[in-house]
Amino acid sequence: MKDQDDIYHVQQILAGKTASFAYLVDRHKDMAFTIALKIVRNREDAEEITQDSFVKAYQSLRSFKGESKFSTWLYRIVYNAAISHTRRQKHEFTAIDESLIGNMTEDEIVENLDQLDREEQSKLVASAVDHLPPDESALVSLFYMQETSVEDISRITGLSVSNVKVKLHRIRKKLYDVMQQKMVRTQLV
Amino acid sequence: MLTDNRKEYDPKEMQPDEAIKRLLMYSKPESPSADFTARIMEQVLAEPVPEKSWLARNPWVLFIVTSAVFLLLFYFPIWSLFGYEFTPGQFLMYYAGKYVTTAALWLGEALSKFAGMGKMWYLIPVSVAILLLAVFDQAFSKRAHLKTA
Structure with missing residues (x-):
């Protein structure tokens, strides 16, 4: 049902009701932010990545064909952005002792x-x-x-x-x- | 209590391991700052979803026009433009020949420039080697990163 709500709001946005995007942001911001935070390990960077990803998702909303859930499509954008960020930063990770x-x-x-x-x-x-x-x-x-x-x-x-x-x-x-x-x-x- | 079904755990089935799931149950997803949605909406309202161009919404028009032009070029018996007379197929052959000749001339010029470099010719393989090294370095560091990750 929630996934149907997402699709409905995507259609609303594409029909010109931009305000509907607030629903999608509110519904998915926590998990999107968590994914980014788990990857980049820094709240400021994670927030910036998540914000950029939402804007990117909005701009490419026409390419969302509804073949997967909206959340899957959005998290993929966040995941890729966060992974690209860590590649640029070249983080070092503590290995298990x-x-x-x-x-x-x-x-x-x-x-x-x-x-x-x-x-x-x-x-x-x-x-x-x-x-x-x-x-x-x-x-x-x-x-x-x-x-x-x-x-x-x-x-x-x-x-x-x-x-x-x-x-x-x-x-x-x-x-x-x-x-x-x-x-x-x-x-x- | 962490009573669980781990002994029945089979990676092929891939059901979340209950013990870990229970442990993580109390970890809520993190939240961004309070004005997060407002900031995004401010950015988004400033630029509506880009409209598709008329041509992108009607790609068949492009197909029909292109097909019509090709049909005209191939099947119109004889036609003239700026004093030139064309017979079927000649138009395309004329331009194909023209571009092939231009490309061949450009390639010849580029090669003759390299040949005229004299003692500096060794810079070419050195530059190529540096470029290849940089590419390999990037490829290996990415692979190493993926392994670490």
Whole structure:
């Protein structure tokens, strides 16, 4: 239903009712901003990228054929803009410290997480997500937070469906590794 | 509690891992600043969605006109323009010949300029090598970035 609303508002804009674009911005700004922020890791840059992406989406609205959801089309613009930005900036990312990764199983990690309260759990997992490389961090937001389908993630990122699946599988493993590493550091285990 | 279905997890099925999903459930998407929508609308209202040109909306007109011109050129028996008389097909052959000759002359001139460079000729392969190195460097750094990412 929400997707139909998007299409309706796109048609309204194309018919000359520019104010309808405010609905689309309000509805998608948070997720679009989150994708950009996960990739560029800087609020100011992320906001600028998201704003530019919305304006670009507006200007190329006629090329949106409705073959995919409007959100998928928009997030692809944001994702590409943010990735291009990081390529220009050439960010360095902290690699996972292998020496701190123990031999805990995923069940043991979850058991240890159970000892933490909800806020601490959220902080730990959010920090683990931030530890991932930018594109993987964005994939987590899309797949777990937005519950975007693998097919739509493939359209957004330009990766093949099988590549997205492989990446998500690796990301999941990495998240457990990083959480374990962080638990070792904070002597939770 | 983090009761989950991770043991049934199969990447081929690709259902979100419940444990991670539950952990992330409380992480809300981030929000941009409060005046974000207003700023975009201000920018957007200043420039309406670009209208498609009349020709872009009616591409068939271009097709019909082009086809008509070609038909005239090929099938009109004999016609004259500025004193020149053309027979079927001759018009196109005339211009094709003219442009091929111009291109060949330009190529010949460019080659003779390179040949006249004398001792400076080595600058050409050196420049090409530098250009190739820059291209390879960009390609490899992009690949390295993708691997890191």
